[in-house]
Amino acid sequence: MPYHRITMTHFLLEEQRRLGRSGSFTALMTDIIFACKMIAHEVNRGALAGNHGLAGSENVQGEDQKKLDVLANDIFMHMNALGGNYAGMASEELEDVHVVHGAAQGKYLLLFDPLDGSSNIDVNISVGSIFSILRLPEGANTVAEAAFLQKGVEQVAAGYALYGSSTMMVLTTGNGVNGFTLDSNVGMFMLTHPDLRIPDDTQEFAINASRSRFWEPPIKRYVDECQAGKDGPRGKDFNMRWVASMVAEVHRILVRGGIFMYPADSENIKKGGKLRLMYEANPMAFIVEQAGGGATTGRGRIMELQPAALHQRVPVILGSKAEVERIDAYHTEFDRT
Numbered sequence: 605m606p607y608h609r610i611t612m613t614h615f616l617l618e619e620q621r622r623l624g625r626s627g628s629f630t631a632l633m634t635d636i637i638f639a640c641k642m643i644a645h646e647v648n649r650g651a652l653a654g655n656h657g658l659a660g661s662e663n664v665q666g667e668d669q670k671k672l673d674v675l676a677n678d679i680f681m682h683m684n685a686l687g688g689n690y691a692g693m694a695s696e697e698l699e700d701v702h703v704v705h706g707a708a709q710g711k712y713l714l715l716f717d718p719l720d721g722s723s724n725i726d727v728n729i730s731v732g733s734i735f736s737i738l739r740l741p742e743g744a745n746t747v748a749e750a751a752f753l754q755k756g757v758e759q760v761a762a763g764y765a766l767y768g769s770s771t772m773m774v775l776t777t778g779n780g781v782n783g784f785t786l787d788s789n790v791g792m793f794m795l796t797h798p799d800l801r802i803p804d805d806t807q808e809f810a811i812n813a814s815r816s817r818f819w820e821p822p823i824k825r826y827v828d829e830c831q832a833g834k835d836g837p838r839g840k841d842f843n844m845r846w847v848a849s850m851v852a853e854v855h856r857i858l859v860r861g862g863i864f865m866y867p868a869d870s871e872n873i874k875k876g877g878k879l880r881l882m883y884e885a886n887p888m889a890f891i892v893e894q895a896g897g898g899a900t901t902g903r904g905r906i907m908e909l910q911p912a913a914l915h916q917r918v919p920v921i922l923g924s925k926a927e928v929e930r931i932d933a934y935h936t937e938f939d940r941t
């Protein structure tokens with residue numbers, strides 16, 4: 605009976621009561637939920653809305669922006685500024701932090717990637733929005749970049765919206781991970797995936813194998829061993845996936861286990877890696893760890909890195925805990941020799 609389900613708003617209110625949290629957290633999540641519903645609507649309309657293709661501009665990372673990157677960013681900025689819950693925001697699509705002005709300046713900072721995996725938009729493959737919420741540091745009277753440069757372990761909440769065959773939101777506030785599916789008939793997210801836990805046992809890995817010529821030996825060793833299958837050192841066959849959409853990959857791992865890797869390699873290391881620490885790696889690491897998995901650069905826990913810049917990039921390896929520990933061990937062994 606679908607109408608016996610718990611809505612995301614009621615879930616948040618219940619969690620607020622249970623954990624003795626203030627109502628402001630529920631309010632700020634409401635703004636994010638609105639933004640994601642609007643982006644879902646635009647993504648779903650696809651070519652009908654004339655939203656496909658390039659915007660004709662580049663973002664701060666020198667990447668071509670798609671029309672939907674720009675639109676999703678505008679929606680996220682607008683909806684989250686309206687509620688007055690945030691003191692500042694930072695986005696993959698904006699070079700500098702955005703200070704939210706207004707009488708009731710909020711206590712939180714919002715970092716987001718409004719539309720991750722946007723190379724998939726024009727081919728109708730899943731994309732998503734990723735967000736990370738931090739507290740405005742005590743005594744910070746200016747909302748400059750420095751206020752945002754907090755370690756991942758300081759995150760108050762993190763989540764993503766997945767615009768896939770159904771629209772979902774997955775959220776952690778540091779108390780497990782819960783998934784909600786949008787019932788588009790009534791316009792509400794319903795709790796469908798309570799207490800998501802990443803299965804320990806896995807036989808699936810995700811990596812962009814076209815970059816194998818650039819990989820470091822520990823990554824090459826791990827992938828070679830997976831590919832060797834039953835007759836290799838792992839003694840079992842593995843399967844491979846690559847959606848090129850991190851939200852979709854992380855979601856698959858939350859549901860059926862596995863590992864996702866965008867490691868440092870000899871080519872991307874000049875920039876520090878491919879994925880961005882503050883609005884891609886940290887929120888996903890928080891979610892994955894809260895679901896019982898692990899998240900590392902190969903040489904340390906992602907959430908313990910001290911960020912040096914807003915758009916900093918990092919190597920990312922996350923998923924089933926035993927696999928993450930194995931890859932860490934391969935790096936340690938390699939670095940020792």
Ligand code: AHM
Pocket residue numbers: 667696717719720721722723812848849850851866
């Ligand atoms: P984006 O933020 O510009 O969309 O880039 C991030 C995406 C991730 O979602 C995905 O894992 C990766 O880039 C795909 O990279 P590649 O093009 O090398 O397959």
Ligand code: MG
Pocket residue numbers: 696717719720721884
């Ligand atoms: Mg991105």
